Amino acid sequence: MENKPNQDTNLTDFEVRSLDTMCVNESELKHPWYYNLKYSLVGVIFGIVFIKAEIISWFRIQEMFRLQSFHMYGVIGTAVVVGAISVFLIKKLKVKTIHGEEITFTDKKFNKGQIIGGLIFGLGWALTGACPGPLFAQVGSGAIVILVVILSATAGTWVYGKFRDQLPH
Amino acid sequence: MMETITQPWPWYTAGIIIGLIVPALLILGNKHFGISANLRHACAACLPSNIPFFKYDWKKESWNFFFVGGILVGGIISTLYLGSGDAVIVHPDLAKELASYGITNFSGMVPEQLFSFESLFTLRGLVMMIGGGFLVGFGARYAGGCTSGHAIMGLSDLQWPSLVATICFMIGGFIMANFILPFILHL
Numbered sequence: 001m002e003n004k005p006n007q008d009t010n011l012t013d014f015e016v017r018s019l020d021t022m023c024v025n026e027s028e029l030k031h032p033w034y035y036n037l038k039y040s041l042v043g044v045i046f047g048i049v050f051i052k053a054e055i056i057s058w059f060r061i062q063e064m065f066r067l068q069s070f071h072m073y074g075v076i077g078t079a080v081v082v083g084a085i086s087v088f089l090i091k092k093l094k095v096k097t098i099h100g101e102e103i104t105f106t107d108k109k110f111n112k113g114q115i116i117g118g119l120i121f122g123l124g125w126a127l128t129g130a131c132p133g134p135l136f137a138q139v140g141s142g143a144i145v146i147l148v149v150i151l152s153a154t155a156g157t158w159v160y161g162k163f164r165d166q167l168p169h
Numbered sequence: 170m171m172e173t174i175t176q177p178w179p180w181y182t183a184g185i186i187i188g189l190i191v192p193a194l195l196i197l198g199n200k201h202f203g204i205s206a207n208l209r210h211a212c213a214a215c216l217p218s219n220i221p222f223f224k225y226d227w228k229k230e231s232w233n234f235f236f237v238g239g240i241l242v243g244g245i246i247s248t249l250y251l252g253s254g255d256a257v258i259v260h261p262d263l264a265k266e267l268a269s270y271g272i273t274n275f276s277g278m279v280p281e282q283l284f285s286f287e288s289l290f291t292l293r294g295l296v297m298m299i300g301g302g303f304l305v306g307f308g309a310r311y312a313g314g315c316t317s318g319h320a321i322m323g324l325s326d327l328q329w330p331s332l333v334a335t336i337c338f339m340i341g342g343f344i345m346a347n348f349i350l351p352f353i354l355h356l
Contacts, residue, residue, distance in 0.1 A: 039200065039232045040239035042193050047243020052174075052251060053183030056244075057278045059259045065339075065346030068260040071180050076320060078184020079191075083202075083325030086192035095196060103195050105326055108313070114334040117311025118319075122341015124304025126350060127297050128198065129279070131316040132309060133204040135302075136237045140244020143279040145286050149302035150208075156306025159210040161222035167311065 029099055041120050050137040058129030111169045124153075173253050175253040200232055204240075204317030205232050205309035270354040293356040312337070 050056045055075060063069035089095070090103055097103060125131055128149055130138055135153070138146040160167075194200040194328040234302030256275045261265075264275070272282050309315040312334045314323065320338065323331020 021294075033231075036232045036235040038197050039194070039236040040242070042190060042197070043236040043239020043240075043241075044243040046190055047240040047245075048251065049178070049183050049186045049243075050178040050240065051244055051247035051278065053178040053180065054278065055183060057257050057291075058280055058283070059257050059263065059275065061342075062346055062350075063260050063263055065342045066260075067265065068263055074180030075184045075187065076316075077347075078181050079187040079321050079323045080186025082185050083191035083321055084327065085324045086188065087195075090192060090195060097196055097199050099198065101199055103199050108328040108330040110325060110330040110333065111313075112315055113311045114319075114330050115337050117308045117313070118334040118337025119308070119341040119344075120304050121308030121312055121315065122338040122343075123345045123349070124301045124306075124308055124341075125338060125344035126342040127301030127353070128305055130305075131204075131321060132208065132305065133237070133240060133315075133317055135248075135305075136204075136240040137244035138279055139355065140241040141248045141278050142275065143284060144182075145284055145289060145298070146279065148289060149284075149298050149305075152302030153306030153309075154208045154211050154300045156303040156308070157310045158212045158216060158220075158223075159303075160217075160307045161209070161212060161220050162218075162308040164222055164311075 006059055046133070047137045050134055050143055055088050056130055056141065061126065061129040071116035072096045083098065113167075114169065124156075170296050174251055177253075177258075187321065190324075191322060194236075198232065201318070202322040203233075203314055204237060205306070205315035206230065208306050209310060210234065232239060266351075267354075272354070291356075293353060296353050296356065310340070 039045060042078050053071075053075060055072070060069065060072055064072035087105070091105070121131075128135070130146075130149075132153065135146055135150050139150070191202050194202050209223070210227040210230050210233060213223040213225060219221040257278065260274050267273070267280075272280055274280060274282050283294065283297060285294070286314070289298060305315075312319065314331070314334065316335075316338065319331040319334040324335065
């Protein structure tokens, strides 16, 4: 596959790659598929924390939005502080990946989608009691029916992709 | 030791571990923490339908599928081996409010009385699962990321558009939980 994006992708590209948290500077290294298992391991740890700290609990999310509990604010706040210190250190010390590649960051560009889309996402978040990550952990916790929610979320993503040129950005 | 693990973990433990996922993914392979992009990759892989937004080489992003696969497995491990089996402790005000809608079972992470295959065929369940899921997927992509990509990764990198998105996530959530959800729960 070529690295250059083709022309008609560019036409509708509202800084798609940087906004969508896709890896912007693709790795030049070619690894066999099982190298990806290291990300699964990180995911396993994440999934365990989700359940153990009840982050995927519908009740915790309701309490958060009703200001009845500090729990979720504490989780997200601490995560941001730890994440910010880490990113600062990675930039400052020019840390490289374990494969010796440079770690890169791309600035996010503002568009109206962050406001309109953000509000829509928030409405959904309070309904399902889960953002996309926790949905997968909820399935893991035995709530198989949540697969339907994930399917519906995928449909929502598809509909956005279909109509994105008509939506205000 | 095992006692500490099987009890619900405090917010600071969870916050520190989640925060460390940011540098872990960066150092493992220059990957930016973000989960909702998976839904887009799934569209690109299964149903691109010649839509420009889904015409890209999704295989280059396949690490993200491995990542969410891990989350699912982590959920299974945690539920089977690390749980205390106790019901979730719910704030008394919330418990009282939910009881008025007939929701009294707090035994799981997800209230069974709202999220089950039986309730999928009720209006309330349909709105909450199909409607809620759709809003999450549509809104996350419209905003260019979800809680992980914006609220955690974006804020960690001090991106102000991510702060705008995060504030809007919260506003949307407040409106739904306090003003709209009561009507939906009454259905």
